[in-house]
Amino acid sequence: MPTAPAKPANPGRFNFANSYARLPEHFFARLAPTPVAAPQLIQLNRPLSVELGLDPEWLGGEQGVAVLAGNSLPPGAEPLAMAYAGHQFGAWVPQLGDGRAILLGEVVDRKGRRRDIQLKGAGPTPFSRGGDGRAALGPVLREYLISEAMAALGIPTTRAMAAVLTGELVVRETRLAGAILTRVAQSHVRVGTFQFFAARDDRRALIELTDYLVGRHYPELAGTARAARxxxxxxxxxxxxxxxxxMLVGFIHGVMNTDNTSIVGETIDYGPCAFMDAYHPETVFSSIDHYGRYAYANQQAMAHGNVARLAQSLLPLLADNPEEALAVAREEVARFPELFQAAWLAGMRRKIGLREERAEDRGLIEELLALMAANRADFTLTFRGLCRLETVDLQGDQELRRLFERPEEFEPWAQSWRSRLAAEGSDDRQRRAAMEAVNPAFIPRNHRVEEVIRAGYQGDFSRFRELLAVLAAPFADQPEFIRYARPPRPEEVVTKTFCGT
Known part of the structure; x- marks a missing residue:
């Protein structure tokens, strides 16, 4: 049997190694979190805290909760708010920065990896732009649930380590209970961090930031002349x-601004994000995305544009000759569409149970998606239901057909799909196991998340904890929790999600 990790000799010790705090002072503002009135632990991610070399028993106690609330600093912490800029909905904003988040520091975890620990909702900073620097309970619960769901789905993401009530109210449209999220990331540097210095023609800062990130994340390549590339x-x-x-799980980020684009490729800044129920490529949930800029189907184009912004910021470092630098930038950015399409197509093949690559596969996949959009079929249930169909016995088709408004339209596609499976000699049992490993049964459905948030504001976190436990095993059937797999009834449909600011 595996042995349990040894308990830390000093339970309140964080293994800090704060490299970002060694960068020049204009990269950030040094300040401590603003204390709160009456911190109360909602949830602690015990496995993650152990992974970080921390003692969950201590973290869950009075002293640990004081740290998670920003009321006390652990030894070795060097709290700071990071500076960055960004394009928000296409408009340039020369200075943004951490307006309500404070980086406590970086710890080296049990595997020797460097991880940022940040308090989100920790009070005003010099970058708050008039905001209160706080977070309401609802957005904290949403980010905790969805970031941990993404981790369980195997998608790169920041992680949630803890959620704490502050005992204070924040003012949004109304007065709401305040909370703080402890967030863990490989790095909180964004594309907007580079834009901040590029806009100021600060070549030295760009070099320092580039060398720092290559040294931190790609140490085997540190010191090379091609660091920026x-x-x-x-x-x-x-x-x-x-x-x-x-996109393979129907996720819509909602605010794909350059300041929300992590430099290490993690999903970051869960604001008005959501998972689709009924599939449609133009689906939008964000209450602030009035024109569908960040709709589901636009996400690859938006990400392509964001990496182009990074390339633009790095031009002074890509080559001494401006024309050569521009050529390098264009060459690297031009790789994006092909890389995206290859990843998406490979993932879609797995979702519909194909082992081999054939030229007709894209047409088969796009035909299914078009049928789903025209028939308002549930994205998650369609692919999960497809796992259970067999190549000979058609009895299982009935349940899946019911997801389509015009069930008869599914039949020709199903015949084509079965022919394609037969062509590669597919085995039903093996195929089902492979498909169920990539097609989740459970996602954080919007109506369930909203239900959890409403209960939280009433002081009931039992639903939050239950949903969190269900989402930790998204590919398992969990028949006792089947209600969390069902799509919303018409009166339960959530059409708008909101930022926490």
């Missing part, structure tokens, strides 16, 4: 794979 190439590849992974 390496960084750009890695982000192009990671963002292409990341957005393809989002």
């Amino acid at each position: 390496i960084l750009l190439r890695e982000l192009v590849q990671r963002q292409a794979g990341l957005v393809a992974a989002w």
Whole structure:
């Protein structure tokens, strides 16, 4: 049997190694979190805290909760708010920065990886632009649920380590209970961090930031003359794979601004995000996305544009000759569409149970998606239901057909699909197991998330904890929790999701 990790000798010790705090002072503002009135732990991610070398028993106690609320600092913390800029809905904003988040520091985890620990909702910073620097309970619960769901789905993401009530109210449209999220990331540097320095013609800062990130994330390549190109190439590849992974599970980020684009290819800044119920490529949930800029089907184009913004910022470092630098940038950014399409198509083949690559596969996939859109078929249930169909026995088709408004339209596609499976000698049992490993039964459906948030505002977190436990095993059937797999009834449909600011 595996042995349990040894308990830390000093339970309140964070293994800090704060490299970002060693960068020049104009990269950030040093300040401590603003204390709160009456911190109360809602949830602690015990496995993640152990992974980070922390003692969950201590973190869940009074002293640990004080740290998670920003009321006390653990030894070695060097809290700071990071500076960055960004394009928000296409409009340039020269200074943004962490307006309600404070980086406590970086810890080296049990596997030797460097991880940022950040308090989101920790009070005003010099970058708050008039905001209160706080977070309401609802957005904290949403980010906790969805980021942990994404992790369980195997999609690169920031993680949620803890949620804490502050005992204070925040003012939005009304007065709401305040909360703080403890967020963990490989890095909180964004494309907008590079834009911040590029806009100021601060070549030295761009060099320092590039060398820092290559040294931190790609140490085997540190010191090479091509550091900027390496960084750009890695982000192009990671963002292409990341957005393809989002779309394969029906996820819509909602605010794909450059300041919300992680430099290491993790999903970051869960604001008005959502998972689709009924499939349609133009689906939008964000209450602030009035023109569908960040709709489901636009996400690859938006990510392509964001990596182009990074390339633009890195031009002074890509080559001494401006024309040569521009050629390098164009060459690297031009790789994005092909990388995205390859990741998306490979993922879609797995979703419909194909092992081999054939030229007709794209047409088969696009025909299914068109049918789903025309018939308002549920995205998650359609692909999960497809797992259970067999190549000979057609009895299982009935349940899946019911997901389509005009069930008869599914039959010709199903025949084509079965012919394609037969052509590669597919085995039903093996195919089903492979498909169920990539097609989740459970996602954080919007109506369930809203239900959890409403209960949370009433002081009931039992529904939050139950949904969190269900989402930790998204590919398992969990028949006792089948209600969480069902799509919303008409009166339960959620059409708008909201930012936390």
